[in-house]
Amino acid sequence: MSSMMFVGGEKGMIPAEIDLAPPKDGQAFVRLLAAAFNKRDYWITQGKYPGVKLPLVLGSDGAGMIDQREVIINPSIGWGDDPNYFADDFKILGLPDFGTFSDMIIVPEENIYDKPGHLSWIEAAALPVCGVTAYRAMMTRGRAKKGERMLITGIGGGVATMALLFGVAMDMEVWVTSSSEEKIQKAKDHGAMGGVNYKAEGWDKALVSQAGGRFDLIIDGAGGKGFAKMVHHMNPRGRIVIYGGTAGNIDDLSPQRIFWKQLDIMGSTMGSPEDFQNMLDFVVKHKIKPIISHVFNLYEANEAMAVMASGDQFGKVCLDIPWE
Amino acid sequence: MSSMMFVGGEKGMIPAEIDLAPPKDGQAFVRLLAAAFNKRDYWITQGKYPGVKLPLVLGSDGAGMIDQREVIINPSIGWGDDPNYFADDFKILGLPDFGTFSDMIIVPEENIYDKPGHLSWIEAAALPVCGVTAYRAMMTRGRAKKGERMLITGIGGGVATMALLFGVAMDMEVWVTSSSEEKIQKAKDHGAMGGVNYKAEGWDKALVSQAGGRFDLIIDGAGGKGFAKMVHHMNPRGRIVIYGGTAGNIDDLSPQRIFWKQLDIMGSTMGSPEDFQNMLDFVVKHKIKPIISHVFNLYEANEAMAVMASGDQFGKVCLDIPWE
Numbered sequence: 001m002s003s004m005m006f007v008g009g010e011k012g013m014i015p016a017e018i019d020l021a022p023p024k025d026g027q028a029f030v031r032l033l034a035a036a037f038n039k040r041d042y043w044i045t046q047g048k049y050p051g052v053k054l055p056l057v058l059g060s061d062g063a064g065m066i067d068q069r070e071v072i073i074n075p076s077i078g079w080g081d082d083p084n085y086f087a088d089d090f091k092i093l094g095l096p097d098f099g100t101f102s103d104m105i106i107v108p109e110e111n112i113y114d115k116p117g118h119l120s121w122i123e124a125a126a127l128p129v130c131g132v133t134a135y136r137a138m139m140t141r142g143r144a145k146k147g148e149r150m151l152i153t154g155i156g157g158g159v160a161t162m163a164l165l166f167g168v169a170m171d172m173e174v175w176v177t178s179s180s181e182e183k184i185q186k187a188k189d190h191g192a193m194g195g196v197n198y199k200a201e202g203w204d205k206a207l208v209s210q211a212g213g214r215f216d217l218i219i220d221g222a223g224g225k226g227f228a229k230m231v232h233h234m235n236p237r238g239r240i241v242i243y244g245g246t247a248g249n250i251d252d253l254s255p256q257r258i259f260w261k262q263l264d265i266m267g268s269t270m271g272s273p274e275d276f277q278n279m280l281d282f283v284v285k286h287k288i289k290p291i292i293s294h295v296f297n298l299y300e301a302n303e304a305m306a307v308m309a310s311g312d313q314f315g316k317v318c319l320d321i322p323w324e
Numbered sequence: 325m326s327s328m329m330f331v332g333g334e335k336g337m338i339p340a341e342i343d344l345a346p347p348k349d350g351q352a353f354v355r356l357l358a359a360a361f362n363k364r365d366y367w368i369t370q371g372k373y374p375g376v377k378l379p380l381v382l383g384s385d386g387a388g389m390i391d392q393r394e395v396i397i398n399p400s401i402g403w404g405d406d407p408n409y410f411a412d413d414f415k416i417l418g419l420p421d422f423g424t425f426s427d428m429i430i431v432p433e434e435n436i437y438d439k440p441g442h443l444s445w446i447e448a449a450a451l452p453v454c455g456v457t458a459y460r461a462m463m464t465r466g467r468a469k470k471g472e473r474m475l476i477t478g479i480g481g482g483v484a485t486m487a488l489l490f491g492v493a494m495d496m497e498v499w500v501t502s503s504s505e506e507k508i509q510k511a512k513d514h515g516a517m518g519g520v521n522y523k524a525e526g527w528d529k530a531l532v533s534q535a536g537g538r539f540d541l542i543i544d545g546a547g548g549k550g551f552a553k554m555v556h557h558m559n560p561r562g563r564i565v566i567y568g569g570t571a572g573n574i575d576d577l578s579p580q581r582i583f584w585k586q587l588d589i590m591g592s593t594m595g596s597p598e599d600f601q602n603m604l605d606f607v608v609k610h611k612i613k614p615i616i617s618h619v620f621n622l623y624e625a626n627e628a629m630a631v632m633a634s635g636d637q638f639g640k641v642c643l644d645i646p647w648e
Contacts, residue, residue, distance in 0.1 A: 085561040085586055141586075223579030237409040245579025253577060255547030255569030259591035262409055262465075267583035 003102035004301040005055040006045060012302045013101070016055070020104060028066055028109045030073065034125035035100040035298070036061035037317040038158060039244070042308040044095055052095065060093045062100030063115055063124035064321075070115040072124050073100070073107055074276045076132065083140075083272045092129075092270065100125070101301055103321050113276065116284045126290035126316035127283065129270070130158030135279035136271035137219055137241040138163055148216040149173045149235075151207070153226065155187045155195065156180070159243055161291045161315045163219045164190055169286040175211050177203070177226075186314045190291065204229040214238070222247040231257050231265075239264045291315030298322065327426035328625040329379040330369060336626045337425065340379070344428060352390055352433045354397065358449035359424040359622070360385035361641040362482060363568070366632040368419055376419065384417045386424030387439055387448035388645075394439040396448050397424070397431055398600045400456065407464075407596045416453075416594065424449070425625055427645050437600065440608050450614035450640035451607065453594070454482030459603035460595035461543055461565040462487055472540035473497045473559075475531070477550065479511045479519065480504070483567055485615045485639045487543045488514055493610040499535050501527070501550075510638050514615065528553040538562070546571040555581050555589075563588045615639030622646065 001020055004013040023029045041058045043049060060075040073093065080087030093099050093107065115124045137159070138144045150167050152160050155176035167174040168191030176187040176195035184195040196207045204226070208214060214233050218240040224247025230240065231253060238261065258265070271279070282288070293313035296304040298321045307317050325344055328337040347353045365382045367373060384399040397417065404411030417423050417431065439448045461483070462468045474491050476484050479500035491498040492515030500511045500519035508519040520531040528550070532538060538557050542564040548571025554564065555577060562585065582589070595603070606612070617637035620628040622645045631641050 220579075223577075227579075228573075242579050242583045244583065248579075249552075249575075250577040250579060251573075251575045253547075253574040255544075255551075255566050255572075255574060255591075257591075258589070259566045259568065259593050262591045262593060264591075265582070265589040267579075267581075267586045267588075269583050269586060 001102050001104035003057045003098070004298060006058050007055045008045075012045065012305060013058070015299055020106060023106050026109050027106050028112050030062070030064045030066055030071060030105050030107065030112070031323070032062045032064035032100055032103055032105055032321050034063050034121040034321055035059045035319040036126045037304055037308050038129050039308065040092070041094065042305060045305065049095060056095065057098035057102050058094050059099030059101035061125050061128050062105060063121055066112065071112050072115045072128055073105070074111040074113060074132070074273065075128050076270045076272070076276065077108060077111060079272050083274055086270070101298065101319060103298070103323060110273070113280060116280060118284070118287050119289060122292060122295055122318045122320065123289050126158070126292055126318055130162040130290065130316065131279045131283060132271035132276045133159045133243055133269070134162035134166055134219070135282065136275045137243045137268040138166055138217070139278070140271070140275055141266045141268045142217050142219065142239045142241040144170065144172060144217055146171045147173075149175065149211060149213060150217040150219065151175045151177070151215045151230070153177045153198075153218065153220045153230070154222045154246065155192070156183045156311070156314050157221065158290070158316050159221060160219070161190070164192055165288050165291070166282065168192070169288055173211070175207065175215070177207065183314050198226055204233060208233050217241070219243065221245070223250050224248045225251060228252045228254065231263065234261060234263055236261045237263070239266065241266050241268050243268050293317055295320055325426050325428035327381045327422070328622060330382050331379045332369075336369065336629060337382070339623055344430060347430045350433050351430050352436050354386070354388045354390055354395060354429050354431065354436070355647070356386045356388035356424055356427055356429055356645050358387050358445040358645055359383045359643040360450045361628055361632050362453050363632065364416070365418065366629060369629065373419060380419065381422035381426050382418050383423030383425035385449050385452050386429060387445055390436065395436050396439045396452055397429070398435040398437060398456070398597065399452050400594045400596070400600065401432060401435060403596050407598055410594070425622065425643060427622070427647060434597070437604060440604060442608070442611050443613060446616060446619055446642045446644060447613050450482070450616055450642055454486040454614065454640065455603045455607060456595035456600045457483045457567055457593070458486035458490055458543070459606065460599045461567045461592040462490055462541070463602070464595070464599055465590045465592045466541050466543065466563045466565040468494065468496060468541055470495045473499065473535060473537060474541045474543065475499045475501070475539045475554070477501045477522075477542065477544045477554070478546050478570070479516070480507045480635070480638050481545065482614070482640050483545060484543070485514070488516060489612050489615070490606065492516070493612055497535070499531065499539070501531065507638050522550055528557060532557050541565070543567070545569070547574045548572045549575060552576045552578065555587065558585060558587055560585045561587070563590065565590050565592050567592050617641055619644055
């Protein structure tokens with residue numbers, strides 16, 4: 001197969017031909033037509049994951065064909081039977097198993113789902129990780145309801161933009177934060193009520209003032225110093241779901257606010273097979289298309305990675321995979 | 325009625341005779357036989373609650389008689405119809421309405437429940453606040469299950485000792501922390517597997533080592549610096565329920581640990597009418613008796629308050645109410 005192999009160092013990823021062993025019982029062989037990046041791919045190249053052995057084919061998101069069947073891949077490998085938590089041998093596609101930055105892949109058959117018909121190949125490849133992560137965080141964990149006021153911190157990444165689309169589709173009032181005025185405007189273009197720049201003095205009070213009230217649900221991928229402020233601006237019985245921690249550890253959190261308002265602060269990662277199916281059903285029902293920020297050719301994967309490193313994207317950074 | 329009125333200053337509480345208006349429709353007149361203290365009573369005297377008008381009869385916990393019927397009082401006044409959160413006009417008995425440090429009280433009829441037959445008057449008065457708070461925190465919010473490993477931080481207070489009894493009754497493995505070796509020993513006398521002194525260096529690792537594994541559920545009334553350590557020692561999908569914050573704000577909390585383990589950190593306060601009834605049923609079924617630390621006469625209420633201020637109690641500080 002033709003792949004971009006991550007070899008580390010200055011070379012980053014380089015083109016390589018690999019021989020694939022034929023699929024075993026219960027495995028499917030997929031010819032990939034598109035792939036997409038996640039922050040995880042970047043963190044792996046930065047040495048933030050243990051146990052990386054080079055060379056490695058990165059990539060957790062992919063869509064393609066099994067003979068004439070159009071499919072997308074659920075990247076949660078071996079979640080197991082418990083909807084509440086993944087099994088001990090759970091892994092995310094792309095480490096240690098070879099991932100989707102390749103024209104072919106072998107994955108468990110149970111991870112194969114039909115590609116939603118309203119999505120292009122690029123859109124389909126953009127969906128799996130951010131779709132299932134946003135769905136589990138918002139719905140399964142966060143119990144999002146129509147009409148509620150939801151805040152998405154740090155809009156721009158895949159999960160955050162997907163949560164925005166989900167919230168708008170189900171008639172929530174969606175608000176965002178960002179360090180970029182341009183991203184706030186883009187979020188409004190996609191249906192957000194508004195947002196504030198979290199680098200501005202007093203951003204949190206300005207946000208509550210603009211929103212006309214406190215929040216019922218927060219989807220947070222940041223943590224850090226802003227988190228405690230958000231707890232202050234929750235409605236009673238509000239829920240905060242944490243799916244990432246790019247801003248570092250959380251400080252100065254008031255236990256009194258948490259117990260008196262009976263808040264739920266919950267962690268969420270990826271999703272169960274049921275979450276994945278429910279996400280697909282929701283996406284099909286509401287004809288949701290993931291927001292695509294950049295599309296590169298497979299062999300331009302290092303340029304795509306540079307966008308991930310910059311954090312400048314709004315939506316997904318994708319790879320178009322040529323067949324030779 | 326004969327009451328101990330909180331008048332503030334050096335006098336604290338003083339004996340006083342008050343004329344009660346006759347009960348209105350929907351209200352019950354209870355002749356009190358016993359009352360009990362909560363940390364709340366102490367905090368009120370320390371000016372930690374807004375809107376206190378003196379003189380005030382303190383006290384949220386009480387048991388007594390309505391004619392020949394033996395009753396205890398649910399101190400959650402006006403919780404309302406939503407089991408998830410109390411209504412806007414919710415209040416806890418003893419502020420602003422006159423509380424239980426008195427030989428008579430008028431409360432809503434819906435807050436009257438039959439006194440469990442296996443409890444003495446003092447034990448019955450010790451039950452309501454800590455019983456319902458521990459029950460909601462552990463069961464309704466914390467989803468405690470038989471066989472799970474539970475940690476109760478800062479053992480000694482009413483809620484913590486009641487959570488200990490509940491956990492032992494339902495065959496959980498219960499562990500505790502305290503700054504007092506004597507309290508750890510007392511907890512073991514009541515069925516705890518063991519505990520550590522949180523003032524010792526490396527207490528958290530020592531605790532996990534003693535316990536032979538990580539925790540499924542933590543009942544925490546402290547917050548503060550120890551909290552982040554505890555998050556480190558949770559099992560995947562563990563739950564931490566916060567019902568107090570005596571150690572202050574929480575720092576250095578890792579979002580990565582929260583999302584990867586899919587933890588739930590939840591606040592809980594008091595309980596709904598359903599929680600109160602379920603708590604009583606549980607207490608009757610398991611013949612649980614609240615742990616009584618000190619008993620004073622009503623007119624010794626200032627001495628009882630001094631114990632609350634010291635934090636030296638293990639279990640409830642109670643008042644025996646004489647009839648004249």
